[in-house]
Amino acid sequence: xxxxxxxGAAGTVTGSCHLLKVGGRNILLDSGAFQGPWAVESLNYKxxxxxxxxxxxxxxxxxxxxxxxxxxxxxxxxFRASILCTHPTRDIAHFILMDSAHILKExxxxxxxxxxxxxxxxxxxxxxxxxxxxCMDLFDRPVRLHEKVELGDGVSVMFHADExxxxxxxxxxxxxxxGHRGKRRRLLFTGDLGDGDRPLVNDPENPxxxxxxxxxxxxxxxxxxxxxxxxxxxxxxxxxxTIKRGGTVLIPTFALERSQELLYHIGxxxxxxxxxxxxxxxxxxxxxxxxxxLYQKYCNYxxxxxxxxxxxxxxxxxxxxxxxxxxADESKAIHMIEGPKIVxxxxxxxxxxxxxxxxxxxxxxxxxxxxIVGYQAEGSLGRKIIDGADTVKIFGQPVSVKAxxxxxxxxxxxxxxxxLLEFARRARPRKIFVVHxxxxxxAALAEELARDLRNTEIHIPKLGQKFKI
Ligand SMILES: [Zn+2]
Numbered sequence: 001x002x003x004x005x006x007x008g009a010a011g012t013v014t015g016s017c018h019l020l021k022v023g024g025r026n027i028l029l030d031s032g033a034f035q036g037p038w039a040v041e042s043l044n045y046k047x048x049x050x051x052x053x054x055x056x057x058x059x060x061x062x063x064x065x066x067x068x069x070x071x072x073x074x075x076x077x078x079f080r081a082s083i084l085c086t087h088p089t090r091d092i093a094h095f096i097l098m099d100s101a102h103i104l105k106e107x108x109x110x111x112x113x114x115x116x117x118x119x120x121x122x123x124x125x126x127x128x129x130x131x132x133x134x135c136m137d138l139f140d141r142p143v144r145l146h147e148k149v150e151l152g153d154g155v156s157v158m159f160h161a162d163e164x165x166x167x168x169x170x171x172x173x174x175x176x177x178x179g180h181r182g183k184r185r186r187l188l189f190t191g192d193l194g195d196g197d198r199p200l201v202n203d204p205e206n207p208x209x210x211x212x213x214x215x216x217x218x219x220x221x222x223x224x225x226x227x228x229x230x231x232x233x234x235x236x237x238x239x240x241x242t243i244k245r246g247g248t249v250l251i252p253t254f255a256l257e258r259s260q261e262l263l264y265h266i267g268x269x270x271x272x273x274x275x276x277x278x279x280x281x282x283x284x285x286x287x288x289x290x291x292x293x294l295y296q297k298y299c300n301y302x303x304x305x306x307x308x309x310x311x312x313x314x315x316x317x318x319x320x321x322x323x324x325x326x327x328a329d330e331s332k333a334i335h336m337i338e339g340p341k342i343v344x345x346x347x348x349x350x351x352x353x354x355x356x357x358x359x360x361x362x363x364x365x366x367x368x369x370x371x372i373v374g375y376q377a378e379g380s381l382g383r384k385i386i387d388g389a390d391t392v393k394i395f396g397q398p399v400s401v402k403a404x405x406x407x408x409x410x411x412x413x414x415x416x417x418x419x420l421l422e423f424a425r426r427a428r429p430r431k432i433f434v435v436h437x438x439x440x441x442x443a444a445l446a447e448e449l450a451r452d453l454r455n456t457e458i459h460i461p462k463l464g465q466k467f468k469i
Contacts, residue, residue, distance in 0.1 A: 006462070107125070196415075370385065
């Protein structure tokens, strides 16, 4: 009998991890990190809820940390099987996991410094660079587009790799398996679904029927997005008005996909003559720089119009005045540059990284514009700013918020409520498991699904819960 159990992204957005037991095989779908407030992040330190050594295959939907972030830990605890994913996902996961190991090390050093005077030993980091190097050897089965891979015991997997429309290399996963009395069954795991109408990645593909079981994300299960074009226009207006009055545009950004999308739009403004070629633009994030280069390597996974530029030998990300800021010294030197400029730096929620130094120098100036293009979690510095704080603390010092603040939500890489509902309607499965959402968002989506699909069983699984499928 086939069974699925949920070990992450069940009651939370992050920590994606689901275990499928079919045809005698134990197949893990994702092994992501929990991110957010400590109540959620502390789940990273809890046992997986299964024996990592018992897993026969790990299937990775895409390279975001909340989908791949616990793989080093899994390997450290006995996991030895192959990791199946697309080629771009393998390379993205490498950069993301190395960056994560670096952050864990920095946090450990900081904790250790604080606790040593109290005679307390700081808890070891979740994993180290060595764990990441080791687990990268297990990424030995990159999968081609639409390739069917036999996993043994009558179970096969297929990646609809170019069509999840979420980020470079993201995939919808189809698993065919023998169900009750050997009847063929199909499970579809959406991973994260995109919203469509994006310049870099393709629109998400419609589900390929028949689908018996659908495991679907619900990040924005209770929200509609503003149109993408309106968001691009708002971005242009915010940038051009700031440059006109000689100010600095600061954009805290996520290294993967969002940074590249913004570079693409800023490049378009320069190519169209709206923004002077002389205005300097800094991509101040070594991780974002590494990932930007992957788009060139894997441009065949991108939107065909976007690829045309590469076909002519031109990168859609390169334009006059663009600087890749690698070192900390180069980052500090940005403040010495007089006149209007645009700076993209991480972290996206302003909780760490180089953006904090820029905010310390510029948030209190009326000539600055801060453009927020991503989700800001409760308790983050970004959330305090968009909630209207007059003053915020940066590196322990109060800094007044005098900059103009724009919040532009239409750049989300996730499908909104209508798109999720449409996807489920087209799949028309026997069972749906709603995962990867805040409880209110998953509940709202499940309620709508129940109204629409009267013959479908709908579940919002809890952490550790098992179901027969
Ligand atoms: Zn994602």
